[in-house]
Amino acid sequence: MTLLQQAQPTQFSRILAIGAERGENVVTNDDIAGPIESSDEWIRQRTGIVTRVRAGADRDVLDLAEAASRKALVAAGLTGADIDAVILSTITHFHQTPSGAAILADRLGATPAAAYDISAACAGYAYGIGQADALVRSGLARNVLVIGAEKLSDIIDPTDRTISFLLGDGAGAAIVGPSDTPGIGPTVWGSDGSKSTSIRQTHSWTELRADPGLGWPTLRQDGQTVFKWASFQMAPVAAKAMAEAGVEPEDIQVFVPHQANMRIIDQMVKQLGLPETVVVARDIADSGNTSAASIPLATDRLLSEGVAKSGDLALQIGFGAGLVYAAQVVVLP
Amino acid sequence: MANTEQEILEGLAEIVAEETGLPTDAVALEKSFTDDLDIDSLSMMTIVTHAEDKFGVRIPDEEVKNLATVGDAVSFIAKAQA
Numbered sequence: 001m002t003l004l005q006q007a008q009p010t011q012f013s014r015i016l017a018i019g020a021e022r023g024e025n026v027v028t029n030d031d032i033a034g035p036i037e038s039s040d041e042w043i044r045q046r047t048g049i050v051t052r053v054r055a056g057a058d059r060d061v062l063d064l065a066e067a068a069s070r071k072a073l074v075a076a077g078l079t080g081a082d083i084d085a086v087i088l089s090t091i092t093h094f095h096q097t098p099s100g101a102a103i104l105a106d107r108l109g110a111t112p113a114a115a116y117d118i119s120a121a122c123a124g125y126a127y128g129i130g131q132a133d134a135l136v137r138s139g140l141a142r143n144v145l146v147i148g149a150e151k152l153s154d155i156i157d158p159t160d161r162t163i164s165f166l167l168g169d170g171a172g173a174a175i176v177g178p179s180d181t182p183g184i185g186p187t188v189w190g191s192d193g194s195k196s197t198s199i200r201q202t203h204s205w206t207e208l209r210a211d212p213g214l215g216w217p218t219l220r221q222d223g224q225t226v227f228k229w230a231s232f233q234m235a236p237v238a239a240k241a242m243a244e245a246g247v248e249p250e251d252i253q254v255f256v257p258h259q260a261n262m263r264i265i266d267q268m269v270k271q272l273g274l275p276e277t278v279v280v281a282r283d284i285a286d287s288g289n290t291s292a293a294s295i296p297l298a299t300d301r302l303l304s305e306g307v308a309k310s311g312d313l314a315l316q317i318g319f320g321a322g323l324v325y326a327a328q329v330v331v332l333p
Numbered sequence: 334m335a336n337t338e339q340e341i342l343e344g345l346a347e348i349v350a351e352e353t354g355l356p357t358d359a360v361a362l363e364k365s366f367t368d369d370l371d372i373d374s375l376s377m378m379t380i381v382t383h384a385e386d387k388f389g390v391r392i393p394d395e396e397v398k399n400l401a402t403v404g405d406a407v408s409f410i411a412k413a414q415a
Contacts, residue, residue: 046375225394228378263375 007139014183015129015333016078016143016175019071020300021064022287023055023153023169032165035158043165048262052168052288054153061092062100064171065149066107068296072145072173073108075333080109083175084141087131088117089124089292091321092151104147114141121199122258122320123189124148124292125172129316130187130326132176143177148292155201157218163199164219166261168288172296174333182331185245188237189326195229198222199321230264230319234327235271238317241327247313249274254302254314254332259284259294268317279307291320299332308332335414336388341407348383349403352376362404370403390414 028051029040043049055064065088073079086105093100101115120127125148132144149171156164176184199221203214238257242249255278257265262284269280281298290297295316302308310332317327336344346360353372366372372380377400381392384406390413392400400406 046373222394224374224378224397227375228382228394231379232382261375267379 009139010137010178012179012182013133013136013176014179014181014331016177017072017076017333018296018300018303019068019073019075019173020297021067021071021171022297023053023064025054025056026051027054027168032158036161036165038161038165046261046263047166048265048282048285049166049288050285052166053170053286055151055169059151061090061149061151061154061171062104062107064151064169065090065100065104065147065173068149068171068173069104069108069145069147072175076175076177078143078175080105083108083110083113083143083145085132085135085144086110086113086115087128087144087146088115089120089128089146089148090117090150091119091121091291092149092154093117094154100149108145110145120292120318120320120324120326121322122260122289122291122294123318123322123324123326125174125295126187126316126318126326126328127189127324129174129176129184129328129330130189132174133184133187133328136176136178143175145173145175147171147173148294148296150291150293152219152289152291155218160218160220162223163221166289167219168290170287170290170293170297172293172300174296184331185241185247185329187326187328188241188244189324190237191322191324193322195225195323198225198229198323227261227264229323230260231267232271234317234319234325235268237319237325238268238272238315238327241317241329242315245329247329249278251313252278252315252329253312254279254281254299254308256281256295256299256302256314256316258318258320259287259298260289260320292318303332336411338407338411341388341410342403344387345380345384345403345406345410348380348387352380352383360403362402362407364403365401366403367401384410388414
């Protein structure tokens with residue numbers, strides 16, 4: 001009897017390169033405060049956001065994803081043909097099918113790479129890195145392109161006081177490949193669907209079909225519930241990611257939480273007891289909350305500004321609608 | 334173990350002082366969290382979380398909006414412990 005062959009595993013994986021693309025329009029608090037009867041001061045105090053970046057009407061989420069991916073490929077010294085799998089996390093690709101990833105793979109010259117979208121909202125990038133790590137180490141793929149891309153300005157309501165004013169557009173891409181040394185710690189991930197309505201789309205597509213008067217669906221959140229969950233239940237998840245990676249807070253050089261709200265970031269830093277020497281990503285002040293794109297955007301910025309460097313150990317955690325979350329410690333490319 | 338309302342007030346005052354920088358004696362029963370103590374909705378959730386841990390009770394998110402004054406919170410915690 002012929003013995004079945006299984007994929008040959010490889011021992012380690014790492015992030016080879018990162019690429020980032022931001023919306024080109026800088027939107028100030030004053031620009032958006034009117035319809036929500038708010039002010040620059042109120043928005044800064046509650047969120048830490050000074051500006052958010054949004055893309056123009058001529059670019060959709062796949063355009064942002066493509067631009068970020070091309071930068072990551074150049075940085076890695078690879079071409080699309082070197083990519084075996086494309087994982088796109090987004091909630092703003094407005095086709096149920098085909099996936100954005102398949103279209104993106106073709107645009108990048110990565111056909112016939114495996115390609116699929118994942119729906120994990122603000123945790124999507126960290127979910128994708130966890131999957132890419134598993135694909136590479138299992139031998140199922142050699143190089144995996146992970147993209148968190150959002151054009152959230154397509155699903156905002158200017159009169160919504162719960163979440164729309166936080167949101168920006170952007171895409172971050174990472175290429176995960178085999179490594180001689182450990183580069184991605186164990187992913188600690190999970191979900192809590194009992195809180196599925198705390199960050200939500202106002203109504204479904206089928207509800208819109210039944211009642212077109214409902215108008216285009218947009219996002220809402222229960223801010224206090226999400227703040228409490230993120231601030232106090234996600235710190236233990238991040239701590240577990242460090243423990244499973246065998247590192248202490250003193251070993252971490254960089255902390256890159258999802259850029260949801262500066263107040264959440266501050267509270268997580270406090271809960272985790274991170275030393276003051278740890279560089280904390282605070283890209284939200286300028287870019288706003290870009291959901292799945294926020295971790296790679298913030299990481300790319302720290303690297304390009306020289307605040308973080310290649311080889312640094314970074315703790316990253318994504319969390320958001322689902323509710324879902326994922327954290328891991330990675331070596332920066 | 335249940336605390337007296339005075340113990341709850343004192344414990345809550347410590348939590349509020351830690352979060353806001355206000356002196357503990359500013360945290361009196363009749364004070365409004367928002368109007369008198371200038372505590373916003375996010376700081377309120379931080380205070381609620383620490384109060385849950387300290388007093389061993391659960392304060393549901395939907396209940397928080399009903400806790401207008403320090404006295405409201407003290408009463409809620411006392412009842413939840415009973």
